[in-house]
Amino acid sequence: MSKSRTFLAIVCLVVLTGCRPAVVILPPHLKTVAVATFGNRTTNYGLESLLTNQTIRQFQQDGRLSVVSEDSADLLIKAEIRQYNDDVILVDPTTNRPKQYRLTVVYNLTAVDQVDQRALFEETNLAQTVLYYTADFPGAVSMTEDQAREQLAQDLGLSIVRRTIEGN
Numbered sequence: 001m002s003k004s005r006t007f008l009a010i011v012c013l014v015v016l017t018g019c020r021p022a023v024v025i026l027p028p029h030l031k032t033v034a035v036a037t038f039g040n041r042t043t044n045y046g047l048e049s050l051l052t053n054q055t056i057r058q059f060q061q062d063g064r065l066s067v068v069s070e071d072s073a074d075l076l077i078k079a080e081i082r083q084y085n086d087d088v089i090l091v092d093p094t095t096n097r098p099k100q101y102r103l104t105v106v107y108n109l110t111a112v113d114q115v116d117q118r119a120l121f122e123e124t125n126l127a128q129t130v131l132y133y134t135a136d137f138p139g140a141v142s143m144t145e146d147q148a149r150e151q152l153a154q155d156l157g158l159s160i161v162r163r164t165i166e167g168n
Contacts, residue, residue, distance in 0.1 A: 032067070059161055120164075
């Protein structure tokens, strides 16, 4: 009986410690956020809109900060896309056709506390990457470049939210 109680206590401890909320590192006066349209130094027209909209969507889904316009926000998120690369990383040796790609966006990120008129953080050369397979790779879930770009935008938006709110 004692061993089963000990085991149950350990299981409960593991489950409960995994369920704690993430720590918020933002100053308490920051309650609202705005995301400025991303700058785009690449030749990929429209990439800035996709990444901006996904970042806004991720802040909305997170819900810890209210998304408002730039002029009324406590916190302003600014980003500049510096590079967009879609590299072949796996080729079929018999057909010489690509089987897997690595899609990467390199960007700069700044968060401005508009209440205290100071930068909360500034980071350069951050990278977000998605690997995706073509239909030529049997057994793998394939994606087009557009689908991979959507996934990358979603992942990047979530990464920006976590970096902003939790410091990760």
